Amino acid sequence: PLSLILDGDPGTDDLLAWMWVLALPKRARVLGITAVNGNVTLDRTAANALAFLDYIGGPDIPVHAGARAPLDRDDPPAGDGAFSETGLGELRLPPSLRRLASHDAVGWMAQTLRAHPVRSVILVATGPLTNLALLRREAPDAYARIDRIVAMGGSFAPLPPNFVRRGNVTPWAEFNFWMDAAAAQSVLNGGVPVLLAPADVTHQLVSDPARLARARALPLFGQEVALMLNAPYHLDKPKFHTDGAFLHDPTAVACLFYPEMFETVRAQAHVVQEGTGLGAGLMLPDGAGGVEVAVRVKDTDAFYARLFDDLAAHYA
Numbered sequence: 001p002l003s004l005i006l007d008g009d010p011g012t013d014d015l016l017a018w019m020w021v022l023a024l025p026k027r028a029r030v031l032g033i034t035a036v037n038g039n040v041t042l043d044r045t046a047a048n049a050l051a052f053l054d055y056i057g058g059p060d061i062p063v064h065a066g067a068r069a070p071l072d073r074d075d076p077p078a079g080d081g082a083f084s085e086t087g088l089g090e091l092r093l094p095p096s097l098r099r100l101a102s103h104d105a106v107g108w109m110a111q112t113l114r115a116h117p118v119r120s121v122i123l124v125a126t127g128p129l130t131n132l133a134l135l136r137r138e139a140p141d142a143y144a145r146i147d148r149i150v151a152m153g154g155s156f157a158p159l160p161p162n163f164v165r166r167g168n169v170t171p172w173a174e175f176n177f178w179m180d181a182a183a184a185q186s187v188l189n190g191g192v193p194v195l196l197a198p199a200d201v202t203h204q205l206v207s208d209p210a211r212l213a214r215a216r217a218l219p220l221f222g223q224e225v226a227l228m229l230n231a232p233y234h235l236d237k238p239k240f241h242t243d244g245a246f247l248h249d250p251t252a253v254a255c256l257f258y259p260e261m262f263e264t265v266r267a268q269a270h271v272v273q274e275g276t277g278l279g280a281g282l283m284l285p286d287g288a289g290g291v292e293v294a295v296r297v298k299d300t301d302a303f304y305a306r307l308f309d310d311l312a313a314h315y316a
């Protein structure tokens, strides 16, 4: 199986992404989870990770808390409230009996990468890329050992005159890259191969009422999965006029395990920083290059079928 580190900011869709990974124990071994500030504060994202592992009866995976604020900032900008002030939307989780393994996610990642063969560990990143950018800065030798980074974030929103809204924070900027544009720019140009699921592709996956009904019919955790799928609908509906919420973080998991479901292009991604008037976090493609970007889900029904089948096969 692949050896993975799951880095994210749960956030219901981070949890669903992790639930999917943990449903595939023959294909993936999770070395640890690293939490980052994002959807909600670090304390909450870390606590949510622990509580969710308990709730689903997950394996005893170490959870490490990482960055409290974006790169070179003391205070995080307020999140977008996508998943309410708990980060969990309508999901209610009892507090966990598990404890954090450490408050030094970056140190733990460095140690773990050095203890494993070069290019044998994959990072699945579903939040702002702060922890990874800090690892690159503080332990470049360990960072260079990562096999690849599979991440959800950013958008290649077409600029005027062909403007199409892709940003869920500003019209252009997707939340993870908006929250820490400097980290995104560092990781996308950091020398380790990146496979990216940007908003352009996650916006093709709409959890409409029929799909929510299929989720509710799962043998176990059906209600919870439906709530997780639907959580950002209140935010997506007024901005994008969809008939369901977009599905973000699980798309990164699918890019890793089911690459045949996506069309990808190569891009040298440049992440626009503050002060440009475009809204920090917009990605501009910049010739052929090191980032592989998913641009199309070939068959969205097949995508949801995979998700639901994998969940049903493991959680029963």
Ligand code: BDR
Pocket (backbone or CB within 6 Å): 009, 011, 012, 013, 014, 039, 082, 126, 127, 152, 168, 174, 175, 176, 248, 249
């Ligand atoms: C991303 O932002 C967060 O709200 C989600 O968890 C996802 O990682 C989508 O823009």
Ligand code: CA
Pocket (backbone or CB within 6 Å): 008, 009, 010, 011, 013, 014, 038, 039, 126, 127, 128, 249
């Ligand atoms: Ca996330």
